[in-house]
Every structure is written in structure tokens, then in C-alpha cells.
Amino acid sequence: MATIPSLLHSTLSIHFPFSHSPFSSPSLNNHATVLFPVKASGAAVLVEKSEAENVNRLKTTYTQKIIPLLMEEFSYTNKHQVPKIEKIVVNCGIGEAAQNAKGLEAAMNDLAKITGQRPIKTRARASVATFKIREGQPLGIAATLRGSTMYSFLDRVVNLGLPRTRDFQGVNPNSFDGHGNYSIGVKDQSVFPEIRYDAVGKPRGMDICIVTTANTDQESQRLLALMGMPFREGGGSAITVRKKKLKSHHFDAKSKGKGVRK
Numbered sequence: 480m481a482t483i484p485s486l487l488h489s490t491l492s493i494h495f496p497f498s499h500s501p502f503s504s505p506s507l508n509n510h511a512t513v514l515f516p517v518k519a520s521g522a523a524v525l526v527e528k529s530e531a532e533n534v535n536r537l538k539t540t541y542t543q544k545i546i547p548l549l550m551e552e553f554s555y556t557n558k559h560q561v562p563k564i565e566k567i568v569v570n571c572g573i574g575e576a577a578q579n580a581k582g583l584e585a586a587m588n589d590l591a592k593i594t595g596q597r598p599i600k601t602r603a604r605a606s607v608a609t610f611k612i613r614e615g616q617p618l619g620i621a622a623t624l625r626g627s628t629m630y631s632f633l634d635r636v637v638n639l640g641l642p643r644t645r646d647f648q649g650v651n652p653n654s655f656d657g658h659g660n661y662s663i664g665v666k667d668q669s670v671f672p673e674i675r676y677d678a679v680g681k682p683r684g685m686d687i688c689i690v691t692t693a694n695t696d697q698e699s700q701r702l703l704a705l706m707g708m709p710f711r712e713g714g715g716s717a718i719t720v721r722k723k724k725l726k727s728h729h730f731d732a733k734s735k736g737k738g739v740r741k
Contacts, residue, residue, distance in 0.1 A: 649711030659693030
């Protein structure tokens with residue numbers, strides 16, 4: 480793979496145009512600039528300090544820097560062959576809030592603050608008596624992001640949401656679906672600065688699905704890595720082999736001799 484040595488050890492700069500930044504100190508007045516050393520599986524983080532104040536900095540970085548790198552790395556003959564992010568789908572299950580109108584409205588308001596777009600209600604297609612679900616009952620909320628809203632949301636997920644996650648060690652690089660699409664699970668929405676931690680009653684998570692035009696998972700992973708996605712080093716989580724649980728008759732001395740003929 481073709482890499483640029485000068486960009487491998489770059490730092491990520493996050494600029495907060497407000498005084499209540501989670502990383503800002505009381506001595507700063509109105510602006511705070513935070514530098515994060517980024518190490519994401521050898522990928523180059525292309526967002527520089529001078530671009531921190533740019534609203535659409537991730538989209539600009541993709542057009543000016545990422546496209547030439549991918550064309551050289553994968554030997555594309557046309558820039559339209561370069562994979563790009565088509566849309567981002569954010570969905571959240573509301574659970575008990577389905578029976579509570581205020582809880583449903585609160586969940587929709589929180590997701591609207593995070594994504595910058597009003598979500599829609601996802602309803603049940605069929606009735607399931609076992610789970611007490613009726614046809615047409617709201618079961619969750621979802622928002623499909625495109626364009627500038629999509630790039631802005633991905634920028635905040637990579638640079639704000641994921642670094643604020645407790646015990647964060649990187650996202651799983653094995654969460655691709657085989658067609659270039661990537662999914663992330665967020666356990667708590669309070670990692671985003673738009674959500675007040677003290678105002679959250681029950682922690683509510685959400686799923687983020689990034690749909691790309693890449694033909695393979697390798698191209699999609701490289702695209703997201705150049706955008707700053709912090710993939711976990713070492714190829715993902717280790718597979719734990721579960722031991723077979725022994726029942727009581729395995730330890731009973733009498734049961735061992737039942738099948739033995741004298």
C-alpha cells in the first residue's frame with residue numbers, strides 16, 4: 480500500500496467554538512483547541528489543525544486528499560471508481576418508551592440533536608403475540624443521513640463520540656458485511672456533547688451503519704481509516720471458546736457404573 484510518511488504521525492486537532500467543551504479548561508475564554516495523537520492501524524489521519532474551523536472539513540479532506548491517495552493505492556483509472564460514503568443510517572430501539580408518548584418524544588429529540596436531522600418512527604410490520612407486539616406499533620426510530628449532514632455526523636462520531644467512550648480501545652475491524660458496509664454500536668448516547676449526562680435517565684444506545692460504494696471490505700476499511708476511523712489493532716477481538724457446562728450426573732459416582740455390565 481502506498482503511504483505518505485509525513486502524515487503517518489500527525490495529530491488530530493479538534494476545535495470547539497463554544498465555552499462548554501468537555502476538554503476545555505476554565506482558563507480558556509471562548510475557544511479551545513485540543514490535540515489528539517492518533518494511531519489507527521497505520522492509517523494517516525488527514526485532518527490538520529488549520530482545517531479545524533472548517534465546517535465541512537471531512538468532505539473537503541476526502542475530495543482533496545483521500546481521492547488521490549486511493550487512486551494511487553488501488554490503481555483506479557477514473558476518480559468515479561474511488562469508493563465514497565453513500566449514506567449513514569442511525570437507528571435506535573426505544574423499548575419501554577413505545578408505551579410512553581413522552582419517552583418516545585424524548586428519544587426522538589435526543590437523536591435529532593445528535594444527528595442534526597429529525598428521525599422517523601419504525602413500526603412493526605406484523606403482530607407477534609409472544610412479544611406483545613401489534614401491527615403498526617412504534618418499535619424504534621431511525622434517521623438516514625446524506626450530503627453535508629452525513630459528513631458532519633461522521634466527523635463528530637470519529638473525533639468526539641468514540642474518544643469519549645469508556646475504556647475505548649478502537650472499533651472492531653471485522654464488522655464489515657462483505658459488501659463494503661460497516662456497522663458500529665454505541666452503548667450510550669451521552670458520549671456526544673449534545674446530550675447532557677445528568678439529564679439522561681436510562682442509558683440509551685444506537686446503531687450506526689455506514690453504507691459505502693466500495694466493492695470489497697478492504698477498500699471500505701481503507702477509506703474509513705483515512706477519514707480517521709480508529710480501528711482496533713490486532714485484527715479484532717479474540718474468539719473465546721466456551722467450555723461445555725457439566726451437569727450433576729457427570730460428578731455422580733453411581734451414574735458412572737450404570738452402563739457397565741458385571
